[in-house]
Amino acid sequence: MTDRQRDEKLFSGGRIFDGVNAPVDGHALLMRDGRIARVAPASEFAGYAGLREDISGKTLLPGIIDSHVHLFLAGQIPFGFHMMLNEKDDCGGICSMRLMNGRFSRNYIDLDQADRTLAMLENAQANLRGGITSVRDMCGRDFYEMKVRDAIDAGQHLGPSIVCAGKGITITGGHGWWSGLEADGADGMRRAVRENIKAGSDFIKFVVTGGILTMGTDPLRTAFTQEEIEAGIGEARRLGKKAAVHAQGNDGIARAIRAGATSIEHGFELRDETIEEMIKLGVFLVPTLAIPDAFRESGKGFSPAMRDKGLKFAEMHVDSVRRYYTAGGKLAMGTDTGFPYIYHGNNARELFLMCEAGVAPLDALRAGTSSAAELCGFANRGRLAEGYWADMLIVNGDPSADITRVSDRAHHHAVYKNGFDVHSRLGTEPARPWPTPFSR
Numbered sequence: 337m338t339d340r341q342r343d344e345k346l347f348s349g350g351r352i353f354d355g356v357n358a359p360v361d362g363h364a365l366l367m368r369d370g371r372i373a374r375v376a377p378a379s380e381f382a383g384y385a386g387l388r389e390d391i392s393g394k395t396l397l398p399g400i401i402d403s404h405v406h407l408f409l410a411g412q413i414p415f416g417f418h419m420m421l422n423e424k425d426d427c428g429g430i431c432s433m434r435l436m437n438g439r440f441s442r443n444y445i446d447l448d449q450a451d452r453t454l455a456m457l458e459n460a461q462a463n464l465r466g467g468i469t470s471v472r473d474m475c476g477r478d479f480y481e482m483k484v485r486d487a488i489d490a491g492q493h494l495g496p497s498i499v500c501a502g503k504g505i506t507i508t509g510g511h512g513w514w515s516g517l518e519a520d521g522a523d524g525m526r527r528a529v530r531e532n533i534k535a536g537s538d539f540i541k542f543v544v545t546g547g548i549l550t551m552g553t554d555p556l557r558t559a560f561t562q563e564e565i566e567a568g569i570g571e572a573r574r575l576g577k578k579a580a581v582h583a584q585g586n587d588g589i590a591r592a593i594r595a596g597a598t599s600i601e602h603g604f605e606l607r608d609e610t611i612e613e614m615i616k617l618g619v620f621l622v623p624t625l626a627i628p629d630a631f632r633e634s635g636k637g638f639s640p641a642m643r644d645k646g647l648k649f650a651e652m653h654v655d656s657v658r659r660y661y662t663a664g665g666k667l668a669m670g671t672d673t674g675f676p677y678i679y680h681g682n683n684a685r686e687l688f689l690m691c692e693a694g695v696a697p698l699d700a701l702r703a704g705t706s707s708a709a710e711l712c713g714f715a716n717r718g719r720l721a722e723g724y725w726a727d728m729l730i731v732n733g734d735p736s737a738d739i740t741r742v743s744d745r746a747h748h749h750a751v752y753k754n755g756f757d758v759h760s761r762l763g764t765e766p767a768r769p770w771p772t773p774f775s776r
């Protein structure tokens with residue numbers, strides 16, 4: 337993309353939300369060389385003779401940042417998971433390339449390396465079309481997502497900025513073992529952290545409790561020993577990496593934050609004293625409310641065992657997020673996109689779910705822009721401020737009054753990435769359609 341000219345353009349006439357402060361009217365934003373050159377009262381640009389876009393009736397805001405995606409998964413109904421879930425219903429061995437809606441779906445479990453890498457690029461671009469201009473990949477497959485990250489950073493492909501965990505570190509047989517790195521003992525933890533860093537991880541993911549998608553693991557049970565948690569997170573922090581911790585039960589969450597976790601992912605079971613401690617330590621909660629939503633909205637696609645497991649935690653999960661927010665905790669929007677029924681490009685729905693759980697629209701928007709940028713470590717992204725990259729979303733109406741203006745992509749008017757008009761370059765439709773009729 338570096339060989340193509342980015343237009344200098346002045347956006348004026350609409351409302352501007354900078355990612356932090358309350359939206360303002362009467363201001364204009366000048367974009368130049370892929371960056372935000374100036375944001376100021378529109379009167380300052382009275383003599384501007386260059387390209388202009390009138391955004392009257394619209395809101396200009398930073399592109400949304402999703403702090404929890406899996407580029408190697410694509411939200412398919414979990415045929416492909418049966419084998420690794422040890423479930424009885426057999427897919428006949430064709431699940432990873434099953435014909436759905438007249439096309440072969442890619443379920444990513446058994447794809448070859450080349451196909452997998454291409455699919456991850458497609459998924460990354462699907463995010464971008466949906467207004468998601470940066471993502472944090474929370475565990476990929478064999479480190480191939482890092483090639484996608486690097487190709488986008490190098491300007492070879494237009495896509496969202498990506499930071500990568502590499503392989504999530506889990507106990508032997510623990511949640512996500514099928515794509516993660518199994519580690520046991522303090523030395524094993526330190527070695528797993530170093531292996532990820534060697535491969536190019538931007539931060540380290542630890543799977544401290546069980547999870548829904550790995551049958552036989554209990555989301556509320558702490559998987560690692562105290563010694564392992566401290567050794568792993570301690571090593572990540574010693575080597576300058578943030579620690580993102582998959583933790584669902586209260587005990588695992590409490591142990592992880594005391595050991596230095598930067599963020600808690602999911603956080604199904606948050607007791608009040610843990611909430612208090614997280615806030616004191618400045619820990620981010622990444623809500624992933626798309627998960628209970630997927631179980632409620634699309635229960636039939638899951639096997640009965642998995643649906644029961646998912647629904648069991650739905651209410652507890654939403655309630656924990658609500659209490660964390662109400663107590664004043666820091667939220668960064670994250671979805672677990674790639675999880676069954678959570679589709680790349682539909683990520684912004686999470687903002688609606690956050691509001692449904694009681695988060696004020698403006699706080700949800702902050703969680704999906706400036707706060708997510710802070711957690712993920714995207715310098716110069718997530719805000720509309722001078723010198724920042726022009727990662728922007730323009731929507732019809734005012735999302736601080738009606739969150740669906742952002743969460744429902746039908747209201748999206750335009751997406752910009754580093755100043756490139758995304759829809760004019762990539763089109764608005766994903767390279768392959770979402771695999772089921774379940775879409776919103």
Ligand SMILES: [Zn+2]
Binds near residue numbers: 404405406
């Ligand atoms: Zn995840």
